[in-house]
Amino acid sequence: MTFAVTVRDHLMIAHSLRGEVFGPAQRLHGATFVVDAAFRADALDEHGIVVDIGRATDVLREIVGALSYRNLDDEPDLRGVNTTTERLCQIIADRLVTAVRDGRLGDARLSGIAVTLHESHIAWASYEVAM
Amino acid sequence: MTFAVTVRDHLMIAHSLRGEVFGPAQRLHGATFVVDAAFRADALDEHGIVVDIGRATDVLREIVGALSYRNLDDEPDLRGVNTTTERLCQIIADRLVTAVRDGRLGDARLSGIAVTLHESHIAWASYEVAM
Amino acid sequence: MTFAVTVRDHLMIAHSLRGEVFGPAQRLHGATFVVDAAFRADALDEHGIVVDIGRATDVLREIVGALSYRNLDDEPDLRGVNTTTERLCQIIADRLVTAVRDGRLGDARLSGIAVTLHESHIAWASYEVAM
Amino acid sequence: MTFAVTVRDHLMIAHSLRGEVFGPAQRLHGATFVVDAAFRADALDEHGIVVDIGRATDVLREIVGALSYRNLDDEPDLRGVNTTTERLCQIIADRLVTAVRDGRLGDARLSGIAVTLHESHIAWASYEVAM
């Protein structure tokens, strides 16, 4: 028995990928990532919610905003990271986990977080972590 | 190894939410909930299906119809319930479970039911229960 | 030859509709309206845009926000108005036209505005006005 | 902790279904199936990916292409098979598993594959298999 609440935001970035496997995506290009952040819990709190959706939206906005309108190849935080869609899911999910642990979502008792990044209408990636 | 079949319907309701955490949603407002009901099974039956999709659609329609075009604050069945998106997922899923147990979907051998309610293009909730 | 830029937002409201034609929607119920506001122009300005998308988003947010999380039956501005999806398209479009005329979008030279309200995954309405 | 990468393609087929449960779908009719193939892994490889998305797309294209623009009732491979949406999910997933085992996706270390077929805007099925 599991509940989840998901909120959607997006970011628009430039980057390049290292490795022959990426073909033309080795060149500097870019992407819009539509981001779905799912917060999971085994039970609802006394208000009947998994998480305060307003707070969840704000925290996601802050994390996504810190990556937005940038060339990820130049971000100090991402030095040496191949910023694939999969990896970005993990990076955003990990930052959400930290925000939860820092009490940014109050005392929500989450069982996990899952982040999906849609890179186009025909491809997306996701990452899911237990808490 | 799991199969699932999902059908979509929707409901349009008025309600208000109790608790400061809900901010302006404490006022009487409303929502369209696009409802996805997923029926899960570990194996297909002799026809090669999880569930008769026609029956599943009818049962979902009936359950959704009983909540539609109403002010949920006035529904006797929901007295004292904070009708958050998460909670409504659970209520609809529980009614689907009852319908399955009552034989409304024939002898479908389901392993679980999951209900997702989309409240907008940027927020949705879900609830999943094993059977 | 026409250009258009569209931005999306949403509102969640309660209301009832007057007239037997509306059947169960005569009862107090509600809706999420996903709102698409399209700004049209015959030519782009010196920056290569129809309208400053940031300003357009802010103006739409303000207009939509003034209707959000409310029971439209109780809104003084809407007294005597049957708040059908079609009519709400017109109301939002008219307020956008006023905002443009008030210079809220700078000196954008628009040829028209179109507003679409999606009330569910299977029904939507729109209204289009020349400027 | 799980990663997934999903790619989308589609196929357009004719078929009929055997069994009274299918009602009018016992007649020869057809469907567009929008196919989502998800590749899952517990960790990313040295390039930061689950799978080479170009290869995954090609393999899915090949499997879907072998079923496309056909009457499934006449396909030798599907003799005696009730080609329900659920069953077609399994058939496509099984062919993807074979392709992975044949090294078609390089040395991707997958934990599972899930295939979803959308038969309309209101119904879809999925099948998930561990590897």
Next chain:
Amino acid sequence: MTFAVTVRDHLMIAHSLRGEVFGPAQRLHGATFVVDAAFRADALDEHGIVVDIGRATDVLREIVGALSYRNLDDEPDLRGVNTTTERLCQIIADRLVTAVRDGRLGDARLSGIAVTLHESHIAWASYEVAM
């Protein structure tokens, strides 16, 4: 200044197309067509609507139902017709026009009807006719 109301339904059919231009679609295959029927008017009626959405939905359902779960190659009504997506848009729109003229939508004063058929996530066609 134009209003429109759109309702969505779908049909699932088998067919083949005649002409080398169609390549593999010359073989018997099939499609799900998600159908959007838009009703246009220059003004709203006394209830504030373009058309009774319940009636519009019923009329569309009836027209779509008469084509559903069939092999269009065998339909007497469509003998000699190449049932391309474009042509099916026109056929459905023409039947809607007839229904309107027969008073099936009451005294709605429509200025036009537009029908869109989505054959997949990457291709659709439409047809628009003035009334």
Next chain:
Amino acid sequence: MTFAVTVRDHLMIAHSLRGEVFGPAQRLHGATFVVDAAFRADALDEHGIVVDIGRATDVLREIVGALSYRNLDDEPDLRGVNTTTERLCQIIADRLVTAVRDGRLGDARLSGIAVTLHESHIAWASYEVAM
């Protein structure tokens, strides 16, 4: 009375925009543009189509491919162009018009072409040109 056929593709690019109006989008960033190219005609040809959808898809693919996986700031063809979403719609539409005039779509008698670029789930632009 107008017919249209639309096909969808996408491109992923890096770019920056010049002008204070663009705020953070003045920095090098990027976008996925989901591209819808609509081909319009007043009548269908002898096969019952607006345009050979296979050819239309190929021509769009070629035009989109020439822009894909690039930093548009460095493209010789786009020197001095502010590559806003609106402007890119026009550039792609103009290239489609040239392809049609060069006979790339056979003798299709088109009345117009419209191109829409979706830059995210909440913003898109379009450009429409008569032929």
